[in-house]
Amino acid sequence: MIGLPEASSMAREVDLLIAALCVITVAVLALVFGLMLVYLVRYRENSGVKRGEIAKKTFRFEISWTTATLLVFFGLFVWGTDLYDRMWSPPANVLKIWVVGKQWMWKVEHPGGQREIDALHVPVGRPIELVMTSEDVIHDFSVPALRIKHDVLPGRYEAMWFNAEQTGTYRLYCTQLCGTDHSAMTGQVIVMTGPDYARWLATASTGQTLAAEGRVLFMRYGCSGCHEAAGSGGGGTVRAPPLDGVYGSPVPLSDGTTVIADDRYIRDSILYPKLQVVASYEPVMPSFNGVITESDLVRIVAFIESLGSRH
Ligand SMILES: [Cu+2]
Numbered sequence: 001m002i003g004l005p006e007a008s009s010m011a012r013e014v015d016l017l018i019a020a021l022c023v024i025t026v027a028v029l030a031l032v033f034g035l036m037l038v039y040l041v042r043y044r045e046n047s048g049v050k051r052g053e054i055a056k057k058t059f060r061f062e063i064s065w066t067t068a069t070l071l072v073f074f075g076l077f078v079w080g081t082d083l084y085d086r087m088w089s090p091p092a093n094v095l096k097i098w099v100v101g102k103q104w105m106w107k108v109e110h111p112g113g114q115r116e117i118d119a120l121h122v123p124v125g126r127p128i129e130l131v132m133t134s135e136d137v138i139h140d141f142s143v144p145a146l147r148i149k150h151d152v153l154p155g156r157y158e159a160m161w162f163n164a165e166q167t168g169t170y171r172l173y174c175t176q177l178c179g180t181d182h183s184a185m186t187g188q189v190i191v192m193t194g195p196d197y198a199r200w201l202a203t204a205s206t207g208q209t210l211a212a213e214g215r216v217l218f219m220r221y222g223c224s225g226c227h228e229a230a231g232s233g234g235g236g237t238v239r240a241p242p243l244d245g246v247y248g249s250p251v252p253l254s255d256g257t258t259v260i261a262d263d264r265y266i267r268d269s270i271l272y273p274k275l276q277v278v279a280s281y282e283p284v285m286p287s288f289n290g291v292i293t294e295s296d297l298v299r300i301v302a303f304i305e306s307l308g309s310r311h
Contacts, residue, residue: 007170007191008146009163010087015147017083021076028069087148090129090161097122098210098298099132101139101152104181106172109298113213114204118187120172121204122164123197129161131263135294140176143189151176157264164191214303217296221288240285241278247305252279266301 006012042049097120098109108116122128132141134154141160142149145168150160174185192200218224226240246261254277259265268275270292273285292300 005145005166005168005170006147007164007166007168008148009165010083011145011147013083017076017080020079024072024076088160090159091127094127094129094161095123096129096131098302099130099141099152100135100294100298101132101141101174101178101185102135102294103137103179104174104185106141106174106185106187107295109210109295110201110204111210111302112201113206113209114201115206116204118172120187120189121197121200122189122191123194124164124167124191127161127163129159131157131159131298133157133294133298137178138176139174139178139185142173142175143170144173145170146189149175157267159263164189167191167193167196209306210299210302211306212303214299214301214306217292217300218303221292221300223300226285238284239281241281243304244307247307253277254279254281254283263301263305266304267297270297270300 006015041047043051096111099120100107100109106118106120108120110116114121130141130150132150132152133156134152136154138154139152140149141152143162146162146164148160148162150158152158168191170189170191172187172189174182176182178185218227226238227243228240247266249261250258251261251265252258256279259276265276269285271287271289273287274283277283
């Protein structure tokens, strides 16, 4: 679109789809209203046009124009669905970055432990996945130059991915009215070359990865006492499932179903342990809802992810 860079791998196609939608819709609109105007003028009062002979109905014409428009719009639908599907299915080699929204700022947590506020540094040409949540109300993470936008909800993880193809600095907005300073909830996405990004990571480093910070919290909140993770040597009288390798693996539940242990599942297991109970275990894990902040949860989930997957 005019003045706005197409800075991500999907941007061009998003613009094309929207342009196609506009052109086709306007064409149909022009045809309908054009004909309406023509007939309004032609059949105005006292225009002297013959009105007596009723034309014979032509079903062939009727069916063909209905089918043609149906096919055109159905084509747009298929194209849109396919694009949507690609936009929401991240590739396997994606770099995961955590985003926590709160009134009125964006907190970003990098896997290496780097953190920033109202700014997001990413390398160019590398797929990035944002896993986002909110500490209070609904926000919306939107970067028009990258053609990405997604609601950020309290109480759950929402993910979206992009691949920035042009270095530069792009505006980031909250596009969900979220209170007094909603309009100030903006920031910058800085897309950097590989070497620049590596340099930034080094300067912004806190000396501890997100997972390492999560490990400390895992001990502090007493999780290790039951879960015996990472060789803590804990383990009291309670039998709890080992968390090594659980991330990304199928987990059989007590209700007979099986779920894949993704970020969302891990998060829910910590906040609402009774909701999905692991098969053959007692539902004795206490809820940590309201005890652990979103930022700390992100660290604990990153720690459990760092324990690897069973396959
Ligand atoms: Cu907001």
